Amino acid sequence: MPTKRLHQDVATRWNSTYHMVESLLEQKRSISAYGADHDLPVTLTANQWALLEKTITVLAPFEELTRQISSSTSSAAEVIPSVTVLKRLLARENEGDTGIKTMKTILLEAVQRRFKTIENEPLYAVATLLDLRFKDRYFKGADSIKHAKDALTREVEKMEALQSRTTPKGSRESARKPP
Template identity: 50%
Template sequence: MLRSLVEQKRALGIFGSEHELPDNISVNQWSLLEKTITVLAPFEELTRQVSSSDASASDVIPAVTVLQKWLAKETDEDRGIRTMKNTLLAAVKKRLSDMENPLYGIASLLNPSNTNTAREAKVMVIQELQKMSGGDADKQVEHEEPPIRRPRRDQPSSSLDSV
């Protein structure tokens, strides 16, 4: 909705001046609207990615991590929206704090997007298997590392890939 409003900025200005409407949106307000769209765009993009029919649980950890890093990154363009970014970051951390659940790590192991997540997930899988097999935690099984796989690039790169 905000994007449509910004796209029609010129037409709204002309209409307002032709019909003598009071109080047009100021330049500063337009700037804040554009910055708000920029801040909210990753939420829309990640929501679409994890809601797609080919998304999997292994997409959750990278998506949340990227979103948190993007919101935490401060730039010169943040003037006027820093509080919004900090509030959104706190809300993401609060609502998506369940990333410590071993099942997300296991899902990432089955479809690793990066090698660090895969190693951590491997340890979690071994721990879960040890719990299920009666708690033989004293036995450490050495496993050979699987070959490193390249991540899938089926989808076009997103604006968050740089994060």
């Protein structure tokens, strides 16, 4: 087998936990064989390995979202839809280990707390509303959609006001009428 290193968790980078668990699962056979060969007192049980696999399943959307938002081609319009999809994935009920259910609940609460007002941020709201892929599909309700449309209206008014201040008076008429 090729030599590989296990990743270590770093408290300041959440995705390091994902990469650490992923590397453990990739090296499961090697770790188990090493433990057996060296007569280690404690190794992971089958249930613990299964729990790690479920943990990876829960953390995978966070890793994908981080990569997507961090890419050079991402835009502000993708923030609200991404957070909404993440919340939906975490809220989805599935049978299984109570530890995983607890983890999903805690992660969902953290996402809701940190992104509670994301739809009220004019930059993200307007960008999402104007993006043809998303429009108003990812807003929570009528109030959020109205807030986003109001933010868009304010931005258009600002642009019109700026244009009227910077355009010479004689050229305004010619700019409005097609030749």
